[in-house]
Amino acid sequence: MYQPDVFALAEDGYRGPAPDWRPGSPALWLVDVERTAAHAARTAPAILDAEERARAARLVSAADRDCYTAAHVALRVLLGARQGVSPAAVRLTRERCPSCGGPHGRPATGGGTHFSLSHTRGLALLAFADVPVGVDVERLPEARIVSEIAGQLHPAESAELAALPEEERPAAFARVWTRKEAYLKGEGTGLVGGLDREYVGTGPEPLPGPGGWAVTDVAVPAGYAAAVAVSTAGRPAAHGGDRRK
Template sequence: MTRPVLQAIDFDPQDDIRSAWPSGLTEMPALWIVDAVRHGDGAERLAPAILDTGEQRRAERFVRPADRRCYVAAHVALRILLGDRMGVDPRDVRIVRESCPSCGGPHGRPATGGGVHFSLSHSRDVSLLAFAAVPLGVDVQAVPDGEATAEIRAMLHPVEARELAALPAADRPAAFARTWTRKEAYLKGEGIGLARDLSLDHVGTGPVPRPGPAGWSLTDVQVPAGYAAAVAVRTAGQSSVQGGHQRK
């Protein structure tokens, strides 16, 4: 998949958000980035008239103001973009959860029932929103420090763990973040999330992802320094969350 174009969102004026939708959604995802530091105040002003009761309550539960600001900015942007695409008021967008493909519980992919597939991710002050005509997942993560990388890398596919171990210590955090976001984007697209064993799928640690799991295309997303991001889009065929790439 060709690397998709990443568009920035500015909440002031609000109309700027709506100016760059593609003429028709396809398998190529439309991506927007939200900078909560620059535009959090604008999102806060719009939030009371846009977020539903559940979202407002969840925002109030965040202890750290920065976390609350990032959540509000991401969800205000999501509702504005979905509302514009679906031709309804942002407050009237109904967001539900599909069934989990693993256990059948009501915690699968978020959906609208309106023919627009979307995914959202946020980390620190950056949020990514992705939209397409087919199921997809997106993930953004702040690059961890070396200690966190060493603690978590054992959770990855054995080949990925060996690849990380072979790198100079200074290069491991960025490589780990690439791998993690690719995996999480795919698993969010599947609707199962991190309930699936991260060691089952080999997506690679290098600058270019390996071919995605069956039925999925993985692409890294260029984001600000200090972050890594990826998007996974369903392509021809069906992937199976029960299977996985063979360990080596």
């Protein structure tokens, strides 16, 4: 399981380390929205681009706006620190979708840094690596959500959930969902490929990732689940010396 760093933004800005990693092993940051929101809101007008500001403004819920703003301020600050440029100078683009060729694939930036961002109410998670990477964080779902979506998973995963006591299903569902979402985001296809085509498992420990990928859980506060997926194509998966604990 990976232990992320905690992103802290103070009145005088960010004073933490820049993203740094071993080959094939991600660097991860966790953003506590409640602790970061006020400073992020003051910083955002000078950091976020017009598209990011417009997207934040379209969010109806103040909590969702805070989460989006804090996550994107953290993303730009950390990318800027990595690239040696100001956060506002970071150029964010989209790669081509590997499924249809459209301009909605993995988010990307110059400078040889791959990254992924996920946020849910109250928390955001960011991953950086030298290879394609995907990350996902989610609140544990209500039992109703588990019942509605479990049948869309891989048949073996659906069977695993059905065999669990009802009170254990939300945590197991969140584990399999974040693992699968992290992999699909890293691959660049998202949910368009369906939830049933890869088996990652619902148990406390993730199974070996789909071919060419390593999927690992991420330590997050109680009530959440998170995972990161890293491409292993062309190199061995990271083991000793990475940031897993």
